[in-house]
Amino acid sequence: MSAQPFRLPAGGRIDRSRPLAFRFDGKPYTGFAGDSLAAALLANGVRLVGRSFKYHRPRGIFSAGPEEPNALVRLRREARAEPNTRATMIELFDGLEAESQNRWPSLGFDLGATASLFAPLLPAGFYYKTFMAPRRGWMFYERFIRAAAGMGRAAEAPDPDHYEKRHAHCDVLVVGGGPAGLAAALAAGRTGARVLLVEERAELGGALRREAAAISDAPAAEWLAATLAELASLSEVRLLRRATAFGYYDHNLVAVLERVADHLPEPPPHRARQVLWQVRAPQVVLATGAIERPLVFAGNDRPQVMLASAARAYLNEFAVAPGTRAVVFTNNDSAYATALDLRRVGIRVTAVVDPREGSGGDLPRRAREAGIECRFGHAVLAARGRSRVSAVEVASLGTAGHEHGDNLDCDLLCVSGGWSPTLHLHCQSGGRPEWNEALAAFVPGRSKQAERSAGAAAGAFALVDCIAGGLRAGAEAAQAAGFGTGVAPPAPDWPRESAAPLRPLWSVPARRWLKSFVDLQDDVTAGDIGLAAREGFVSVEHLKRYTTLGMGTDQGKTSNVNGLALLAEKRGEAIPAVGVTTFRPPYTPVAIGSFAGRETGRHFEPIRRTAMHEWHESAGAAWIEAGLWLRPSCYPRSGESEREAIRREAVAVRQGVGLVDVSTLGKIDIAGPDAAAFLDRVYANIFSNLPVGRARYGLMLREDGIVFDDGTTSRLAEQRFLMTTTTANAVRVMQHLEFLLQTVWPELRVAATSVTEQWAAMALAGPKSRDVLARAAEGVDVSDAGLPHMGVRDGRIAGVPVRIFRISFSGERAYEINVPADWGLRVWTALLDAGRESGIVPYGMEAMGILRIEKGHVAGAELDGTTTAADLGLGRLVAMKKPDFIGRHMLARPALADPRRPRLVGFVPVDGATRLRAGAQIVADSRVPPPVPMIGRITSAADSPTLGHPIALGFLEAGASRHGETLHALFPLADQWVPVRVVDPVFYDRAGERLHG
Amino acid sequence: MARYSIFSLARHALRHHEDWPRAWRDPQPKPAYDVVIVGGGGHGLATAYYLAKNHGISNVAVLEKGWLGGGNTGRNTTIVRSNYLLPANARFYEHSLKLWEGLSRELNYNVMFSQRGVLNLAHSDAQMDAYARRGNAMRLNGIDAVLLDRDGVRDMVPQLDFSAAARFPIRGGLLQPRGGTARHDAVAWGFARAADARGVDIIQNCEVTGILREGDRVTGVETTRGTIRAGKIGLAVAGHTGHVAAMAGLRLPIESHLLQAAVSEPLKPLLDTVVTSGAAHVYVSQSDKGELVFGGDLDFYNSYAQRGNLPAIASFTTALIALFPGFGRLRLMRHWGGVMDMTMDGSPIIGKTPLRNFYIDGGWCYGGFKATPGSGWVFAHTIANDAPHPLNEAFSLERFASGHVIDERGAGPVPGAH
């Protein structure tokens, strides 16, 4: 076990009794339970942890929170590898493995860093200005740019972990478990409101865990303990830790990602890795804290340049000394606490450099009293060093950029440019931030949804103000949700430290060849912002897009305000005149898998199975997807290919008898006094004159006159019909009928009910079908007199009441049998048993497809949403004598009435042998160069076993008058062209005699 | 116009890039122009550029209510393709694709058009047939297309789920090798710079608040920066076409809908091609910066808000994982929404209107980005000649009433179903 040379001997909220071993870039280290990976690396003296995006500059640990721009690592290995993970937010676990990114061959020696040599040629947007020659040159250069760009390497195998989704309802959602959030939860919780508090870190307390003053200060520590205890006692308060509210959506829906198992080597068995919560809250309190801003000066990206607040977190929460000799560079009072904390644990503080002329605040006073040198009116001109800071150059502000300053040795530079309230969720909720001159920061603007901000998120930085603001927000939110009086519990009356105002310092002038970084992750410099402004990219959005400012994984949490301020300086305008920084969801990046939850792999979409599914499976069916349904495509016997099986099944139907599962067709029960009138309006043809006990083919149009759907509809009783739809349109037709009944013709007394899943359906087809039915059915006369073509009768099969429809898709004598779904399998097997002596075979979709093509019956490929009834050869069905039906009134439009429209025709190969393929285009002359005029297309094709040659259905311009012509079916994707003859689309039994055979 | 090249970069590097000129001027609006283009996105800027270049009309203003390219130009997922079935679409988008192929040099601005292919996945025989129909039509129209079987898709994109666990097994796909992606912002900036160099006034932060009419002709616009007279007015404000056209008293076959998209964190190269799946409702590519760029269906309700909701995000991320199970641990970094002009047949409207001197380029549904150069080219022609070019004749406003709709998907008059 290696030593932890930078671990302080005492203090911190780590568990020293639980050492944890981990590896970084293959090297073993040890940390303690309670460490973040960043803290453990610092404890071990690891300062260089990554390389920057563009210049591959060495980078260290910059922050202690979610805003981290630099310390991104590839966490875990193999299928669980997670690129771009913030070391500052990784809870250390035993056996953790992480590696650095964006470097080759190693972090210390990275060839990519040669990019720095060319840096003068690579200002913002350089790629827009070059790589244009030769014509396809970009494709060449791009390869190298792509390889150089990107950050981490993705895992290559599927994610072995799983994710869950949960929904939660509460009265008040509190985001953030710092002092303001805890106070809000307490005030709201005391009213009896249901409160959900979410905190992104593992522990509650926020700054109270990181600030020495709060830790050592008895009242603050007692307040935290008492508050946590009381919250735990309130049964309607729920505290969710490791849970990040990342998105604020419409109607107060907040999305929260709970990291259930990310702090463990892998999720425990049967536990999700992460849970995506969708929280619908009448009231939301945003207590999301604030993020410290860096300062912009030359070399401010070196490892060991660190936010002052982060240095305090490492000292106080993790008992890690982030350095041995420190300089603090700040424009405000808060960072003096860092100087005091460093001094307290024995770290030398060479100086606090402060551009202000002085400060009367308590912290600077105490720093001076502690003997810390405070250089007011000064700034850090540059941080020196390569893979870590070794010295800083300090000069008085008036001379900055002109003269050399003093060099101060140090191995840690703590910076603070003030604080920016964390406004991400406020912005996402529709709020527009407002500039606060005194804080030099954006603060929440007017709320657009039921949310309010409290604490540092609202620009109140003092601890007592955070607590008071939280209590007030909690009480008010509860009242708005219907709980309590809205009067906040009394806040602690602790004395407030006095603080002097900050002095905005957006950048320290630097020598022109040095880089001052604004966005550390994307390597955007102050010079880049100047360039963008010079070239006219002066709107905030142009600046972001041109320079990539704020476009990294940290979404500019530390860079947005500085960038905006620099742009304002260049434009010579006030910051609010230039724009606001806005934030898009998510607040921090979210694993894509968490949005999917359990809907992965075969559970992506539900599978619909018919009542006979298990029988098909045991019969060795090959499957075909039909929307969400699984349907048998054919039933190959052993030693038989699918093609052979399909052929055998089709022949069996033509010559003997077959049975097919047609349960997936949509079925809608339509009942009521006006049912017949309704059908007359939704179908193009007439149904009101259909006798009871008869079925009719119906054609449904859209209002624009194009065919929508087809199917048979039967009159079961005077006021009751059963409609069938295609499988694909079952849902849409139902919705269409409901729309018409509820909004267009609410006066019609009709009830439409989807019964698709209540009935199993099977078709018994073939010349021997009546024999089989006669053997199986009871209580029904199946003679042609008793059950004529298109007749509908009730009967019993295997003791089960069934409906028998004498309708045919195959063109053979056929009966469709509907049976309550629970009895589907029983009737199916009964029919097979009854058919055994007739040689019955089950057949699938493919054989059914061949049979219907032979008959010229249209299906999905022909009903493609662009064809009219006339196109399909069904124009005679359209009953224009009806005064109204859906689609009637737009049929006469020029484009629909055009006689040159493609019409349904049949095609056969001229050689009688070459197979035709759906998707082929029909042309008159195959020798012309592109664009070749296409006059038709093949929509469905089959190798007809009945006719002994290939056949196809398709459309041909003015096709009805072109039977007998020879044309070409072209399939250039496969280099095929086949001379075809145009024929009637009904290839088989045009007289329809087989229906009665 | 100061030419951009590696040499100019090197020259400016010596001066620390401190004297690059503005990419385009920032002029005050003049009281009158020959042509006013409303909308400073890719389409409006391209129209202005081609008016000046092809038709010699340079007394042109482009009025942008916010910042150039701030609408759908800067919000789309940058896919460029011409893999259309219907002849009007195929001809038009192929013309546009050909313009893309020379665009960086034409504009002296690298728009990073990268022809790494666009692959549509097929998950069923019926889809394979539909793709065959489309691919054959493309080939006969002189457009590149390749029909891949399952193994062909696997060779190209091995990260797809070819396991038995896939809910919708991959049967094959239709590939357009010349399809690809481009850098969306650069297209707006490149056209702006080139149009500006030809004398076009590009005026940002200038919102049109009214359209001036005299009888059945338009004569100018009211803006937040004053009245501007115009000989002709071209509308290129997709997403808001209905809203702005209403200022001239027109009612259009358009609904505005929300479309969302997202990017992952930047990653080392792992996906070379644009992959789309109509059945799974998702498309994805990887940007040069390394981010996976993906999106899917509309939010499916009328909206002018450029912010959407979780169901659409959940739907396309779920679909993405269904296709690429290895992407589950990658993190979504940012998602956003744009406002789409959804027409009643899924195809755009480019042409004249019932008002004289008033022209519309809109109704781009999801497909406007790839059309940018082609649209500007034909719209400029239409405005200059007061008559459509043969390439955009079919995209007229009258086609709806007459029934000559261009309904690629056969979805009917349901905006959002296309």
Add this chain to the structure above:
Amino acid sequence: MLLIPCPFCGPRDQIEFTYGGDATLTRPDPATASEEAWAAYVYLRDNPKGPHSEYWHHHAGCRAWIKVRRDTLTHEISASAAATAPLAGEAGKP
């Protein structure tokens, strides 16, 4: 996720509904309407930026088609009603 107030079931998540578009359209009188009136009904939309009366189908609930007034800029919902009832502040259909 929108929270849609179904007049029959109460507030429900958007995913229970299917969108049905502009609810101010009235199917023309088949006896008298001109071709232009039909084309306008089928194709043309006001497409307002602001309050929009629209149909939603509570397909995973009561299966009622309902009317909702929703702002297309903010997504705020100000009223809902049964398909045949007027929205608050709206004149009923004769």
